[in-house]
Amino acid sequence: MVTLHINGRDRQVDADPSTPILWALRDHLGMTGTKFGCGAALCGACTVHLDGAAVRACVTPISSAVGHKITTIEAMEADKVGKAVQDAWVKHDVPQCGYCQSGQVMSAVALLRTKRHPSDADIDQAMSGNICRCGTYQRIRAAIKDAAATIA
Amino acid sequence: MRIERKNRAAVSRRSFLKAGTAAAGGLVLGFVIPGANRSATAAAATPAAPNAFLRIAPDDTITVMVDRLEFGQGVHTALPMLIAEELDADWSRVRAELAPAGDVYKDPLFGIQMTGSSISVAHSFTHYRETGARARAMLIAAAAERWQVAPEQCTTSGGVVIGPAGRRATYGALADAAMKQPVPATVRLKDAKDFRFIGKPVKRLDARAKSSGKQQFGIDFTLPGMKTAVVARPPVFGAKVRNVDAAKARAIKGVVDVVEVAVGSGGRGVAVIADGYWPAKQGRDALAIEWDTDAVARLDSDRQMRDYRALAATPGQPAITADTGKLASSAKMISAVYEFPYLAHAPMEPINCVVDLGADHCTVWAGVQFQTFDHGAIATATGLKPAQVTLNTMMSGGGFGRRGVTTSDDLIEAVNVAKAYGRGPVKVIWSREDDIKGGYYRPSHVHKVDIGLDANGDVVAWNHVIVGQAISAGTPFESVLIKNGVDSTTTEGIGDAYALPVNLSVHHPKANVPVLWWRGSASNHTAFVMETLVDEVAHAAGIDPVDYRRKLLGDKHPRHLAALELVVARSGYGKKQLDKGRAWGVAVHGMSGSVVAYVVEASVKDGVPRLHKVTAGVHCNMAVNPLTIEAQVQGAVLASLGTTLPGAAVTFKDGVVEQRNFNDYTVARMTDMPHVDVFIVPSIDPPGGMGEPGVPPLAPAFANAVFGVTRKRVRKVPFGLGSA
Numbered sequence: 075m076v077t078l079h080i081n082g083r084d085r086q087v088d089a090d091p092s093t094p095i096l097w098a099l100r101d102h103l104g105m106t107g108t109k110f111g112c113g114a115a116l117c118g119a120c121t122v123h124l125d126g127a128a129v130r131a132c133v134t135p136i137s138s139a140v141g142h143k144i145t146t147i148e149a150m151e152a153d154k155v156g157k158a159v160q161d162a163w164v165k166h167d168v169p170q171c172g173y174c175q176s177g178q179v180m181s182a183v184a185l186l187r188t189k190r191h192p193s194d195a196d197i198d199q200a201m202s203g204n205i206c207r208c209g210t211y212q213r214i215r216a217a218i219k220d221a222a223a224t225i226a
Numbered sequence: 227m228r229i230e231r232k233n234r235a236a237v238s239r240r241s242f243l244k245a246g247t248a249a250a251g252g253l254v255l256g257f258v259i260p261g262a263n264r265s266a267t268a269a270a271a272t273p274a275a276p277n278a279f280l281r282i283a284p285d286d287t288i289t290v291m292v293d294r295l296e297f298g299q300g301v302h303t304a305l306p307m308l309i310a311e312e313l314d315a316d317w318s319r320v321r322a323e324l325a326p327a328g329d330v331y332k333d334p335l336f337g338i339q340m341t342g343s344s345i346s347v348a349h350s351f352t353h354y355r356e357t358g359a360r361a362r363a364m365l366i367a368a369a370a371e372r373w374q375v376a377p378e379q380c381t382t383s384g385g386v387v388i389g390p391a392g393r394r395a396t397y398g399a400l401a402d403a404a405m406k407q408p409v410p411a412t413v414r415l416k417d418a419k420d421f422r423f424i425g426k427p428v429k430r431l432d433a434r435a436k437s438s439g440k441q442q443f444g445i446d447f448t449l450p451g452m453k454t455a456v457v458a459r460p461p462v463f464g465a466k467v468r469n470v471d472a473a474k475a476r477a478i479k480g481v482v483d484v485v486e487v488a489v490g491s492g493g494r495g496v497a498v499i500a501d502g503y504w505p506a507k508q509g510r511d512a513l514a515i516e517w518d519t520d521a522v523a524r525l526d527s528d529r530q531m532r533d534y535r536a537l538a539a540t541p542g543q544p545a546i547t548a549d550t551g552k553l554a555s556s557a558k559m560i561s562a563v564y565e566f567p568y569l570a571h572a573p574m575e576p577i578n579c580v581v582d583l584g585a586d587h588c589t590v591w592a593g594v595q596f597q598t599f600d601h602g603a604i605a606t607a608t609g610l611k612p613a614q615v616t617l618n619t620m621m622s623g624g625g626f627g628r629r630g631v632t633t634s635d636d637l638i639e640a641v642n643v644a645k646a647y648g649r650g651p652v653k654v655i656w657s658r659e660d661d662i663k664g665g666y667y668r669p670s671h672v673h674k675v676d677i678g679l680d681a682n683g684d685v686v687a688w689n690h691v692i693v694g695q696a697i698s699a700g701t702p703f704e705s706v707l708i709k710n711g712v713d714s715t716t717t718e719g720i721g722d723a724y725a726l727p728v729n730l731s732v733h734h735p736k737a738n739v740p741v742l743w744w745r746g747s748a749s750n751h752t753a754f755v756m757e758t759l760v761d762e763v764a765h766a767a768g769i770d771p772v773d774y775r776r777k778l779l780g781d782k783h784p785r786h787l788a789a790l791e792l793v794v795a796r797s798g799y800g801k802k803q804l805d806k807g808r809a810w811g812v813a814v815h816g817m818s819g820s821v822v823a824y825v826v827e828a829s830v831k832d833g834v835p836r837l838h839k840v841t842a843g844v845h846c847n848m849a850v851n852p853l854t855i856e857a858q859v860q861g862a863v864l865a866s867l868g869t870t871l872p873g874a875a876v877t878f879k880d881g882v883v884e885q886r887n888f889n890d891y892t893v894a895r896m897t898d899m900p901h902v903d904v905f906i907v908p909s910i911d912p913p914g915g916m917g918e919p920g921v922p923p924l925a926p927a928f929a930n931a932v933f934g935v936t937r938k939r940v941r942k943v944p945f946g947l948g949s950a
Contacts, residue, residue: 090479093504101454101502106446107439109623110503111574112658116888119574147439163437167429167853170861171298172436172443173574173623179437202897205888207574207624208298209861211899 076136080105081149091137095129095144096120098136107147107176111205118204121177121184122146128184147176155183155225162221170208178204182218191222252401253282255361255409257330277330279357280309282365286385286398288313289321293331293350295341295595295629296324296432297573297622298861299917300854303430304347305354307423307851312358312415315397316385317423322431327597327617339598342630342743344818344915347850351912352415359413361404368403369395418848418910427853432621444593444620445578445655452580452651453482455497455643456506456660458513462881463491463665463738468518470496475512480505484513485646490635491665491740493522497643503655523738524881530670530737531565534693538563538674542691542731543711546721550729552686556678560762564675565942566694566751567875569668569744570891575623576661579640582651587614592637593622595630599702603634607641626745626865631666632701635740662891663883667876668744669695669737671716673755683767688728692716692752695741696734715743719752719922723786723816724760724778738881745865746921749817753922754929754943757813761930762939771812771930772799783816785845788907789823790814793843796905797825807831808838809934813927819914820846822859824923826900828931835932835945837867840902842920847911855916856904862920863902868894870925874944892944 076087078098087098099105099122108131111119115130122131123145150156159182162168169175178201185192185200192200197218206214256277281289290309296302302322310320325331331339335349362382369387370377372395380389385397397404418425435441460466472484480501489495498509553559580591588608594600594617601617608615622629631637640654656664671694678687696713698704707714712732721728744750764774772794779787790812794800799810807829814823823843829836842859849855868874873892877884885891929940940946 089502089504097502097504100446101504104448106442109443109574110445110576110655112888113507114658114887114889117574117658151438160434160437164429164433167433167857169430169433169436170300170857171574171622171624172432172441175436176439198897202895205574205893205895207572207626207865207893209857209864209899211864211896212860212902213857214896 076140078136078139078144079142080144081146087136089136092135094132095122095134095136095139096131099131099146105146105148109173109176111174111177117174118181119174119177121180121204123180123184126184126187128181147180150179150183153183155186158221158224159183159186159217162217162224165220166213166217168210168213168217170210174204174206178206178214182214182221185218186222186225190226192218251284252398253361253364253404254278255280255357277328279354280361282361282397282401282404284398284401286316286319286396287321288315288319288397289323291325292322293325293339294346295593295619295622295625297593297625297629299346299858300430300851301341301346302432303428304851304854305350306431307428308351308354309358311421311423312355313362314382314384315358317428319385320431324619324621326619327601329598332598338596341595342627343747344820344917344919346915348819348913348915355415356413359415360410363410363413364404364407365397365400367407368400372400372403424850425848425852428851429853441621443575443623444580444591445575445623447580447591447620448653449580449582449651452653453499453501453647454503454506455499455647455652455654456503456510456657457487457489457639457643457654458496458510458515459489459660459664460493460495460517460519462517462519462522462524463740464493464522466494466518467496467515469516471514472496474514475509478505478509478512481509483647484509485643487639487642487646489639490633497646497654499643499647499652507657519881522881525738525878526880527567527670527877531672534670534672534735535563537693537733537735538672538691542693542733544731545712545717546728546730548688548727548729550687550689553676553678553689556686557681558679558766560677560679560759560766562675562759562939562941564673564755566671567877567944568670568739569869569874570662570876571626571628571744572661572891572893573622573624573626573628576658577628577636577656577664578653579637580651580653581640581644583608583641583644586610587616588641589616589618590637590641591618591620593620593625593629594637595625596632599632600634600637604637604641607638608645627743628666630743632703658888659886662876662885662887665740666742667739668750669697669741671751673751675755675759677759677763679763679766683763683769685726685763688726690720690728690730691733692730693733693735695737695739697741697743699734715748717748717752719749719815719817720756723783724756725780725782726778739878745862746918747817749815749922750866750869753813753815754926757815757923757926758929758939761812761933770800775812775814785821785907786814786816786823789821789843789845791843792905792907793823793825793841796843796903797841799825807935809931811927811929811931811934813923813930815919815923817919817922820844820916820919822862822920822923824927826927826931828928828935830932830935835870835928837900837928840900840924842902842904843907844904845907845909846914846916846919847909848913849906850913852906855906858916859904859920860902862918863924864894864899866921866924867898867928868892869943870928870945871898872944
């Protein structure tokens with residue numbers, strides 16, 4: 075048993091310590107909001123926060139998360155910045171297939187926590203690890219700026 | 227893919243009925259097809275309301291069944307808009323559900339249930355609107371009966387029937403009574419000027435769920451007791467398992483079984499079944515398999531390109547014929563050879579499939595583009611009767627053609643795993659490496675074109691040879707799409723619009739690589755060749771490329787011209803002073819009933835082309851949802867731009883795919899994305915498709931701009947500068 079602190083609660087996971095956070099969330103805890111895209115930290119679909127910083131859950135073993143705070147997309151609605159980002163996503167009609175958007179939202183929230191007024195270059199840099207195959211990048215840029223203005 | 231068959235029989239045989247009775251009450255409207263196998267349909271549809279297209283519940287909730295796959299293109303919003311328009315619904319109460327495989331959900335023109343060729347809105351335009359109009363008439367009839375007034379004295383507004391003396395009743399309150407009314411045989415549809423939803427920027431119904439992790443995709447679906455399987459597929463397509471040592475895999479905690487199964491392309495594989503993906507993947511990677519590749523061809527990409535170039539120098543099967551006699555005597559000649567690689571679709575949601583197989587049933591959950599083909603294939607693979615098979619359509623994380631496997635290989639493989647395991651439901655998940663290496667690619671192609679110009683710069687001869695695998699060969703579409711040995715899904719997009727004497731022939735070599743349509747179909751390579759060559763011809767003639775296109779389009783293609791004129795006006799082409807080092811690029815192309823024209827600005831820095839700005843002119847006839855059209859064009863720009871980037875190619879060495887994941891198979895990232903402005907030509911004609919038409923003209927517009935900077939023509943996609 076491994077104890078993980080997820081979205082403010084301690085959760086027991088009966089998994090090998092090498093299991094990535096992604097699969098502990100999805101297969102052990104039924105939290106499917108975090109997505110599997112590449113399994114190699116190349117696409118960002120699995121982005122979660124570890125002590126507030128964006129990490130790729132598909133390559134981060136649960137052993138390294140013990141004693142740290144994991145935050146997932148499921149907690150964003152109750153989070154001030156998370157809610158602002160989600161509202162901006164809806165306002166700008168960002169998602170197409172939507173599969174990458176949990177990760178996009180988590181990366182955007184992590185960005186806005188460190189930079190309240192990100193420049194275009196800040197946004198491109200912070201979001202370039204999150205692949206979208208549908209072409210939502212332009213609306214993501216607009217939504218992040220909108221969210222930034224809302225929070226301020 | 228463009229399917230010419232017009233199976234209008236499917237439309238005429240379809241008739242309306244009140245579909246079953248909803249368990250929770252309300253009005254349920256659907257279809258029956260007289261004489262069709264009802265039992266199969268009933269089994270496949272939702273138990274509460276088989277064959278339904280529309281349900282109005284007593285609580286005012288309006289549920290629209292979407293008869294297509296939603297994988298980003300927006301049908302999950304567009305089709306409900308069509309019903310809501312004629313129903314006069316309160317949009318805030320409208321929900322959408324994806325319909326399972328069922329005869330009533332077949333495309334009214336093509337006679338199969340499918341999503342592809344950008345047809346969804348165009349083909350569903352009338353019958354979804356009629357469904358809404360019929361329900362509205364029945365609600366009015368119910369209100370009129372209740373109030374003892376004539377139906378003509380009643381009207382509707384936003385989900386409410388309004389009668390004389392201010393009487394009002396919501397659709398939900400009338401739904402049970404409306405169910406007792408006859409279904410009107412004919413209905414009058416609204417005039418375009420009265421539209422409240424169609425033509426308006428309506429936001430997606432699924433935006434909130436998809437922004438909050440709540441949207442369930444196929445990969446998220448689970449069943450009690452379900453196991454997860456990861457499959458070791460052969461490194462060369464069609465190879466067999468000679469020997470497998472599964473001891474290490476079985477020793478991994480959570481692994482419950484290891485089974486050998488038939489996989490796609492006639493190959494054999496080994497599935498590791500476990501409690502979740504991680505042990506299954508660990509187990510799969512721990513297998514020691516000796517593959518038997520004796521009987522299968524091992525492709526080498528370099529050799530294939532050499533062979534294709536040699537073939538392209540010889541005439542192939544005639545596709546379009548024209549006199550090429552003037553080539554030899556022309557004042558000026560342009561000769562060009564183009565290369566295009568295999569492309570993986572790489573949708574963000576890896577391929578997956580859940581199978582619950584029993585002695586008397588098989589239920590499958592998957593995001594697929596050909597539901598009724600797949601439904602039949604599952605029945606055949608399991609030996610069950612069609613009525614015992616249910617295929618549920620799952621929301622999908624992209625597809626771009628990858629979920630349209632006409633041989634249903636992915637689903638059959640998953641059924642094989644479930645059968646071999648035999649102890650309960652199984653979900654097969656492909657890793658990203660499985661996806662990149664797994665085949666069903668856009669075929670590689672070589673085009674060779676020889677053009678003769680006269681002294682005025684007019685084209686007097688155009689000899690064009692294409693070499694590439696026939697995607698439609700061996701599919702259920704073969705008889706429709708392959709004529710005289712030419713697959714139209716290789717040639718579409720050539721000789722469509724321009725007044726040019728194109729002589730086109732085709733070679734379809736066989737190769738041991740499963741291939742599939744990729745967003746934009748043939749046009750994603752044919753338009754590149756046509757639009758870069760037309761640009762080259764214009765330069766050779768000393769005429770501005772836009773003027774030259776105007777001349778070639780003449781008065782026969784007003785929609786192409788309208789899209790082109792709009793984008794020229796809006797982009798500032800030829801007027802605006804460009805930043806230093808930038809050049810303009812232009813291209814226009816039509817497919818799936820729509821035309822997209824681009825003007826782009828690009829530069830080249832340190833040998834790397836960069837796309838800075840894109841302006842699009844769109845002629846799709848009626849723009850059902852401008853917000854979705856803008857999104858589809860932005861997506862098309864990204865998809866096509868991605869193909870131009872270094873590393874956007876699947877290549878083979880000794881039969882094995884050389885790429886693995888997003889580190890060596892390049893897709894476009896935010897840092898690659900230019901700003902895209904989309905402008906739409908106003909029209910009230912019936913809508914064309916918009917999922918694909920934005921793809922084909924982007925890469926050639928970019929290449930034409932690169933030429934403007936470097937004065938060298940791009941002959942290779944992904945862009946290889948300085949070649950040919």
